Amino acid sequence: MRNDLIRVLVVGVVLTAMVAFCSSSSQAQSSGETLFKTKCAACHGADGKGEVPMGKKLGARNLSSAEVQGQSDAQLTEVVTKGKNKMPAYDGKLTKEQIGELVAQIRELGKKH
Ligand code: HEC
Numbered sequence: 001m002r003n004d005l006i007r008v009l010v011v012g013v014v015l016t017a018m019v020a021f022c023s024s025s026s027q028a029q030s031s032g033e034t035l036f037k038t039k040c041a042a043c044h045g046a047d048g049k050g051e052v053p054m055g056k057k058l059g060a061r062n063l064s065s066a067e068v069q070g071q072s073d074a075q076l077t078e079v080v081t082k083g084k085n086k087m088p089a090y091d092g093k094l095t096k097e098q099i100g101e102l103v104a105q106i107r108e109l110g111k112k113h
Contacts, residue, residue: 031098035098064110
């Protein structure tokens with residue numbers, strides 16, 4: 001009986017520590033990264049490669065590829081603001097600042113791959 005109680009306590013402490021660790025590490029993410037994961041990852045994948053069912057279906061390009069990274073910040077901003085084919089327009093849905101953070105996040109994705 002006593003051992004069971006101790007085991008429950010230990011599991012409780014470990015879980016609490018894990019939750020605390022996870023929430024603190026997600027706060028450390030840049031807001032561009034969080035925005036990308038919530039708004040864009042469904043089609044582009046969290047890593048921007050578009051290797052998710054929706055991305056494959058709609059023809060999303062690998063955002064870390066040279067073709068995309070070779071475009072200027074202004075061009076990427078334009079695509080996100082106005083949309084392009086199946087890519088939705090975010091004008092009015094996201095602020096200019098948020099779109100700027102997303103373009104910075106796309107650059108980060110380019111560096112990683
Ligand atoms: C509904 C699915 C969908 C969502 C959500 C989505 N995209 Fe896209 N995106 C696409 C598709 C499909 C393309 C390819 C468009 C084309 O070239 O025909 C694309 C293209 C792009 C491009 C241009 C790449 C190129 O081909 O030159 C950028 C940049 C981009 N998306 C960024 C984003 C960002 C940032 C978000 C989140 C705010 C986002 N996308 C959300 C589907 C999506």
